Amino acid sequence: MTLDTTFDPAAIEARWYKHWEETGGFRPERPDAEPFTIVNPPPNVTGSLHIGHALDNTLQDIVIRYERLRGKDALWVVGTDHAGIATQMVVERQMEERQDSRKNYKREKFVEKVWEWKHESGGTITNQLRRLGCSMDWSREQFTMDEHFTKAVLKTFVDLYNDDLIYRDKRLVNWDPKLKTAISDLEVEQQTIAGHFWHFKYPLADDVTLDSGQNYIEVATTRPETMLADMAVAVHPTDERYKSVVGKHVILPITGRRIPIVADEHADPELGSGAVKITPGHDFNDFEVGKRAGIAAADMLNMLDGDANVCQTADGLVPEEFVGLHRFKRDGVDGAREAVVARLKTDGYLIPHIAKTKKGDEVEHDAEPRQIATPFGDRGGVVIEPWLTDQWYVDAEKLAQKPIQDVRDGTIEIVPKSWEKTFFNWMENIQPWCVSRQLWWGHRIPAWFDAHGNVFVAESEAEAIAQAQAFHGEAVEIEVRTDQAITNEEHYGKPSEGFNLNLITLYRDPDVLDTWFSSALWPFATLGWPEKSELLDKHFPNNLLISGFDILFFWDARMMMMGQYNMGEAPWPRLYLHGLVRAADGAKMSKSKGNVVDPLGLIDQFGADALRFFMAAMESQGRDIKMDEKRVEGYRNFATKLWNATRFCQSNGIGASTTLKAPSARLAANQWIIGEVQAACAEIDAAMADLRFDAAANAIYQFTWSKFCDWYLELIKPVFAEGSDPDAMPAVETREVAGWALDQILVMLHPFMPFITEELWHAQGTRGYDLITAKWPDPRAGIEVNAAADIDWLIELTSSVRAAKNELGIPPGTKLNIGVVVDIIGQAVTPDSERQKKISIARDRFARLGPALHRLARLENFWPEYGRTVFELATGESTEFEDSSNLIGRPQLQVSAEGIGYYIPLEGIIDIDAEKSRLNKALETSQKEAKSLEGRLSNANFVERAKPEAVDKAREDFAHHSAEVERLEAALARLG
């Protein structure tokens, strides 16, 4: 197949992805192969591909393609998450656009609507992952609301309940008044916002006064509205100011509630007046203080409803005018906060804040301005309200023990290691995990209540009924009602109509489980658990998990807990955490800032291969990635380079190789490139073993561009030059080796750039299999060390000649002659010296590598010795020099390679000064180096105490630089 002259990523991407997916390339049958398994972090089913997904999935695809090429039974489990709140929000928003509402539907009907939405629009992100080239096993695509997944969730819940690891409790939760559901502490984000600090007088009851004679206690608060539910005032037990009033009471303004003054260490004597108001039903700290003061959770006053509007407290003391107000100002309408402050001010209970203006005048304000750490819901975006409700909690502390141990003893390796400390810090201070959510979309909690407050937790309704039957006795009839809770009256009938004590009605808990409760089961529920299967046996534990560090606690840690709980094992031995992709200026990408980079746009512009390579090359462990489009463009150029190199190969009859093993080679260039393939492969393997994506990407990049394209292809050009015999050994061997080397590049590059490599793989010839299931390089070739060294020398000499010409302003195309500097200013060199040997090797090399030197270094003739013979590099013909006398005195420039100097006579005008300055510069460098090395070597401490290798190296370097100094000085002397 002939390649187009231009490389067009879009066309080949679509074609190859379809081909791979249709032919089962992502999951070849390899029953006997060693398994390698990863599961993807399931993106929200509502999601679309953002740059973070692109990074996360590129890294996973690189690993899975690499392992597949290495012959493993590579399985990449893929699927999406039902994302409770997010998905319900999306569907509700759509309803609102049609002037419809969730409340117009029964629960079942609404859930049906969500499923409809899922089937129509839920596949966006999975198609986008395909565009990125991700080789997931789509044939087993998973969804966290799949039937088998629900089974896994129910079993886990019931088991945890039976093991006392899940329980129902009344305590403060983080309540999102916009979404009207509880959320876990992880879903709360603290933000610092500008707020106020108000100071109030709480009058002491019973004519009590402080020692100072003051008849009130001053308290301060950032949330004045909560005073409607205050239940105490706390002071520090050691605070002398208040010692006499502990146990006494204050009468709350507005409500007139009589509340005690309690001693508690929570009160900070240094802060404000040292006394704090205590609202146990609406503040986490106050809740604890309240409990210590003997107030049971059930008795704590609640003054807000689910919308965070004021409701009447249990003691009925909130004045009617406050009931129904929102907690604080919203949409320009004053709320309870403003009303409470206004009322306290009117009644004389507000202590104004005195501020000084710049002029020094005193000004009164209602409150002191202050920065306040405020909790916000990560989904709803409104201020979170601590609210007293019954919720289900998972005993995370117990479940965390084994994961902590796993990381501690190395059963799980976290890469980069620096995250371990953060992990331990969180896991060792973990709070009960609130898992119930007041939503309709999600896994409904498998708990059935009766009106007596009994709860029956079971995997099915039938089992729940059986439990209830057993509990209440056979004489009682059990019925189940759906959807809503029931009142005693509904249950027993109206008293006037007589009670039916023989009927027990069960209703199922209306709440659903936190989405993360189900995704915590991902590593095994996706493989069929709780059913036993070969698939599960073979692929659990997985081999690796790759995720962003932002979900370390949300997801990774919880998978560890559930893996240990359900499977008795860590879900994977290795956890790789990558950073965030940031905007070019280092800012976090966000829709509100408008600095979001769309990965699909980058794919359109530069190709998926280029984007993927960028992600890999930038992924050094533990650092965020800053977006850099220029760099993506650079990797597009790299793809183009490879494309063109392949075109060159094709034009010279270089096609697909037939062996995995390196062909046997005699020519130096061929041996050299085989050695370089081995080196590159070893480098990539080492990098991949450590998950150093950047190092692996750079290794294949450098090898392909700087070795294969820049040198090897140039070196072999003479073999195919016009007039050479295409059937002779050099051409035959070179075609074979070049085809093999290019194939190895395609294989090694494939995990990073799957599309272009697959395209070129097939363009190079008819293949027995696609590249996606090809075999990783295994060169197993013995290389002639001298042959490879020949090429290293040639590269050094050629580079020296080019540099010298460039600096002297000699046009690059100018053909020059070259000879070896045999002696130094007339000093004879002994024939058997090291130097003499080198010179003789150099002479041989000119003979062997003539055509390449002619072409690459633009050298015409080589003079093996002063004025005896001329060796024509291009043809290899030697002729006798007739008159040698004029050679020595000619203007010349000097270059060196491997410590041997070469002179290049120059016809016509040469800029002697330019050459002198060039040599002087080199001389200075070598002198400086030599001096420094000499200093070190003359230090007895160094020679005695440094590592022997370091000393040897220093000696070698010193010898080299000293020789250079001599050579350069001689060359300068010759120039006069």
Add this chain to the structure above:
RNA sequence: GGGCGUAUAGCUCAGUGGUAGAGCACUGUAUUGACAUUGCAGGGGUCGGAAGUUCAACUCUUCCUACGCCCA
């Protein structure tokens, strides 16, 4: 307040107890067959600051400064 991380070329980033590299950008130069999405060559860094350990510190330790993230 506690914890973690970062500071290296103009920019984005690698790196190692033995005197620093890549990509991009920049400068010069080259165009009749792989490639200008290119070739060849070049300039550019007292490795954030200070002290210590060491024969030797960009690298290890401590402190400081700046920035970022997480937790309270």
